Amino acid sequence: MNLPLWRTGRLTDPRTLPLLITLALFIAMFAYGSLAYRGFFSLQVFLNLFIDNAFLLIVAIGMTFVVISGGIDLSVGGLVALTTMISATLAQNHHWPIWIVIPLVLALGALFGAFQGVLIQYFRLQPFIVTLGGLFLTRGLCFLVNIESITITDPAYTQLSEFRVHLGEYAITTNVLIAAVAFAAAIWLAHFRPFGRYVYAIGGNEKSALLMGLPVARTKVLVYTLSGFCAALGGVTFTFYMLSGYGLHAQGMELDAIAATVIGGTLLTGGVGYLTGTLFGVLILGVIQTLITFDGTLSSWWTRIVIGALLCVFCVMQRLLEKHTTGRQKHRSDITPVSGGRRETTPATAATARTGTLDQLA
């Protein structure tokens, strides 16, 4: 049964199609840059994408899990800033050793994520409002710790920040190594552990997951814990990248992380998504920035506009694919869920289907 790839139907599978489009878009953008600007087509430019976006990739990994489970986490940018702030204060002003500071901030991030997860799961609160409160809280706490920016001169931090792995004439930083390990661990967690299955199952249909006897409550709390942990790890790498702690660091990073996740083909309604897609989503955001830097005439605000436009295109595409698949399933099984066969397109429908079910069960 060795069918060629284009006949297996995988190319048009709505689960993998956005991923392929993302991949093609990345290649096209990189190719365009290579043709348009001198010096763009080099391995170092490609590696710089990872160096400059390692922290975003780590944060986006956590976000991908949350979005696949059907939720959203808006607190990650604030948590990154808080991590840089706590790390800088402890390492710089109180001279704590790095091997205490880093585990401590990672634990704090995970704990904060767990707190949000508990609120969302056990009080049945909407993820976006809880994590919005989390964003307020983390940013506010940053400024309570210190209003100024703290520069880090601690030798352990500067050494790790300046550490390079040389690959011939090219080099990568500590952050890239951390991101690579985090990415590998996330793939293992998502595809080779029961936890990953549970997350996909909950995102697909929480009611079914519950009826199947899956540990829904535990998994959902763990998903937000993981996201908090990833944000803290992103904060640690961001500290290495900037060598400072500041309450205004990583502003709007939650939006970048969501954008990278969505552009990577993860469905915002949950249940569908790949970490590889998120990787390319992050790379696309990086390429946009690199293109604008290479161009030199375009102003920085075009980054936001282009990301917004891409986000829009991918969201509309998701909706069209969703309609297409539901239409196909309807045709196949010959069941029309609502009379007249016309699907109600009010956006809240999807949300109802997810949030309403548990209350009915309880």
Added chain:
Amino acid sequence: MNTSRLAAMARHPLALPLIALIVLLVVNRAFNATFFHIESKDGHLFGSLIDILNRASPLALVALGMTPVIATRGVDVSVGAVVAICAAVAAVLIGGQMHVENGVEVYVSNVPMPLAILAALAVGLICGLWNGTLVSVVGMQPIIATLILMVAGRGIAQLLTSGQIITIYYQPYFFLGAGYLFGLPFSLFIVAAVLLLLWLLTQRTALGLFITAIGINPVASYFAGVKARAITLWVFGFCGLTAAMAGLMISSNVKSADGNNAGLLMELDAILAVTLGGTSLGGGKFSLIGTVIGALIIQTLTYTTWSLGVPPEANLVVKAVVVFIVCVTQSDQLRQWLVRKPLEA
């Protein structure tokens, strides 16, 4: 008889926000003896209370626009960006210069002021309708649909102002955000007008019923013949319009437009104000007066932290704690737990 009426009053949905507001005001009075003083200078009223009312106006406007959106089970996180865009449009169109001709100060704007204001309002409406289209026609989740404009909006605002903070030199425009009418700040009249319009539309026509119906069950309301799509579209459009008004008010008050910082985090404050006022985030229940009270609570809270000498940044922490408390007390889960344990006197 009297106690039962008191109990009924305590159960009124507006009781809790009102009590919160009164407690905050009393706390302020305890720290500042002149807090309730209102004096009249040149026929204008001055005082802490007037100041709070005036400063709460832009937030109250945005929150009023947000209330029907949340009542239809939506949310609009792009309002902060829309505020920035509309402020930028107005600032760029008005700009303005002051000449002194024959000893008389003459103010010249780039474009006639009414035209500039109309343009800014139109841009706000278009932003809102764009969100509404994505939600009701394309069928996206509201938070995602409005996230797009939230991401791109600040970029667009900076594009309009070329990344600069645009200063406005046109005296008549300042009336909008800092002027006085009948001794009261003019911004209060705008908020009152919007509140009255919304109240008439939702209480004196069937629109309020339709909005709650969509919030309770979109599918059922659709089959009951409610034009869910059109209503959702225009509810978002209206939200954009109120954000534009707030943008005009803010830019007129600070006499400039800053694409990066105008209306920053305003979406969060607006959602918080709406929630504080007793509007359910799950949709299907809303209170316009409650929203205004919510906006006043937030502004009083800000005022309190300032007057207590706490760093203004701590405000964020206080707001976050309020969000968590309000959400948890609103949740049905908590009520179930409380009800399960019968009261033992």
